[in-house]
Amino acid sequence: MLPQSISSRASKLSRRDPTAPLRHIDPVLIGCTVVLSILGVIAVYSATRGPGPDFSKSNLYKQSIFMIIGAAAMILCSVVDYRKLHDWAWAFYGITTALLVLVVSPLGSEVNGAQSWFSLGPFQLQPAEFSKLSLIGVLAFLLSEFRGDIDIRRLIALLATAALPMALIMLQPDLGETLILVAITMTIMLVGGLPTKYIAVLTIVGLIGVVGALNSPLLADYQRNRLTAFVNPSDTSNASVYNIEQSQQAIANGGITGQGLFDGPQTKLGFVPEQETDFIFTAVAEQFGFIGASTMLLLYGLLCYRIWRIAQVAKDTFGTYLCAGVLAMFAFAAFENVGMAMGIMPVTGIPLLLISAGGSATITALAGLGLVLNVYMRRFQ
């Protein structure tokens, strides 16, 4: 015989639907997300406040606003049953693809040589970020429809679907975002049951493609330099080598315990370029040291583990593929962004999701996590 209080609560619960989504939210995923988001806001502020004494707070406010909008997007993406996305996937894909077309038209604006943004007053909208989610949606849709039965025709359909946004993004040009789409596509196709022989062929074609692209006039010199800087770190004529050197010195400067919040001299004095976005990891590592940076990586790893786990417990393959896509989006961002800052990956600017400054990326990341949560919450329905 149970005590009164427990049996009454049990009876209360039993009166409700045990499969109700709200009973199955993932506290670990939400916890990781909240902590990383707060860390991100702090990191962005520390990287942009300047040496003082008049500290700039505009990026602090902006990033906070993005987090709030992102939280709303996350909630929205988790409350509407993800299976409805099954029907809306093409619509989203159509919209984001249209935006990608518009952004390379005169309507878009150019920053640092890439026409990737729509200017909306003080904010910039980067449609490539949203296209990540819509591509995940549409690929998950296709693969769940194919039910593991993929022939060459279907493969071409999949590749074509993925290639369209990639091509549009290369027009901007934005190599980093394109590479994320490649990672997402490869991951979903891997999980989605693409026959091993196709995977082998695609890998070989991909490798030839990379080597070919590096040696072709398709890439501008600066892009080639950035991509190869990590291979040849002593080439001082390569400006990217300088950036990587500065970045690694800043990380080393953090040591084990870090220089302390707002006390990272390399960060404070602006030696590392793009340190609120592409090189945000240096700001974290210099200020919080190995303890702080590895904790951040652990949280990131834990987040990825939860997404991976949710992909496995999803009720249907569509849910699994959605989660695999989001997992690819996070894991690749972490590996490329952090790896670049530490000199083991090519220099190509992609944001460290939840940590780097940037509205579109932050909102997309949180929305993606909302979808994963969505899948998890509805695993019994």
Place this chain on the structure above:
Amino acid sequence: MDSTSPRLRMNLLGVIIAACFIALFARLWYLQVLEASDLAVQATANRTRTVATEAPRGRIFDSKGRVIVDNRTSLIVSIDRNELKKVEDRDDLVARLADVLTTNGAPIKISTIERRLSDKGSDQLQAVPIATDVTEEVIHRLSEYAEDFPSVTYERKTVRVYPYGTAASNVLGYTGRITAEILKKIEPGTDPDGVEKTYQPDSTVGMAGIESTYEKELRGTPGIELVQVDYRNRPVGTESYQPPKSGNDIQLHIDIEVQIRAEQALVERLDVLRGTAQRDGTIRGAPAGSVVVLDPQDGGVVALASAPSYDPQEFAAGITQERYNQLQDVNGASALIDRSITGQYAPGSTFKLVTAAAALSNGLIDGNSSIYDDGVYRVGNPVQEFTNAGKEKYGNVNVVRGLTVSSDVYFYWLGDRMDGTTLIQDAATAFGFDKRTGIDLPNESAGYVLTKAEKKALSNKYPDAYPNGEWYTGDNVQLAIGQNVIVVTPLQLARAYAAFANGGTVYQPHVVWKILRPNSSTTDPSDVLRVIEPLVTGTVTLPPDVRSPIASGLGGVTSGSGTAASAFVGFDQQAFPIVGKTGTAQVDGRADTSLFASYGPALSPRWVVTAVMEESGFGAEASGEVTRRVYEVLANQALTGAGTATNGSMD
């Protein structure tokens, strides 16, 4: 399980992602733990720049504790270029600054300011000096209206000041802005951006004399400020600051009073002689000369005069190329050469001391061995004739009389008898000739005393300059009277006479006596950091049967029939007897080099005084006169004037 199974594929994905994260951790560990110290050093070097503040150099005292090199504060107005960039009406500011400087005693043109501002050579982080040595009024005005002069700063910098003017300038040397060559010499291989670096491109460094040889003592430790800069090299704060520390003070053996007397006597006598005719009718150029005063008991340099000379103050302020060129040609001689240590002259009859010592100590003669001097000495076949100056006949001459009247024939005879040996050369080497004395001043010459073998080697090496490598008896005969195959520096000559005076000890001459604490008092023994002890570099064996005949021969020089008697008329030798030797070295086509080497008082020698004067005539009439006037100060006797250009005894 088939290879497309979602479970297998998810596990594969998990492994790939886990591997990526492990790679990130490994790299992070490597950077932040294993390599952290190396990389962090690079990071520090990146974000900091060193700004050095010169420390005041140590002061220099003379042997009596008088300050002969001091420091004073110079007010410098500068512009901070980083701040100037922020000034809106920049041209107006420059114009107003020019106006303030001009109306307050430091006239300057706007174009001059602009030129200094655009000087790429100066350190971008340091303010650019616009005007130096401005008046207090300028500073007063600028600080009063500080808000009207943004970016304008002023600083107090210490510069050298010389209370005794040009006195001892050849010894003291001067300081100047460091050159790339000196920087390389002082700090070979130093990383130009290294934190430890103590010299900056605009550092002051000793360029000559004591300022140069004792650079390490005199130069203080610069104040080092580690300025934090941002990625555009703009200063944002101070990471650390270490204030400057003054350099050590130095006390010299130089007695500035004796030094001034020596310089004055030398210059005045040169002026009197210049343009007059010596006995054979050759016009005296009298361009240059030197006086050395040594303490024979420890090698201390009491005075070291060289003419022509320069004003070190001109270098303290920064000298123009035009003025520098002028200094290199004063009456046909460079003012920048210290003739007392760099000049090389045939010693003439002053060398007879060495020849006599060689002959006496090797038993060739004794004090009584005499020959008949008929004015001419003949050697060889075919016969070669060597004569006394003016073909003077001295009759019966022994070594004592030979020195007193300076009979060349007697010494030709000694030279002839020692031909085929290196007895004279060996004695010369024992007295310290043929090698540098090791004095603590730069650019000393070594002189030379040739042997038969050396003459041959020299001819083989430089056949154009020395076509004849044969050693003739005539060479040894001439060596015996200090001609032809020998040159010495005035300092070497003084040291040889010092060795004779003290009984045979050859000291290394030293200008510096003591190293003192910064801002020291010369009367407080606890301020002495270090005493430069006398250094014996050799000895000459002078038993009484060698020393006495020479001493009595030299003792007669300054009186009676002595060659320098005329120079010492009126000097109280009862109170202060002087032992010495005149020398007149022939130079082709020019007036003779006049030399006089001496010490006194005779029985307890306290000072050695030598004078060497170029193109000035016989020993007594130029150098003897100068030496006598130096002794007037040393012996506290009545001071006399420079005299007139008379013809003294020949030698």
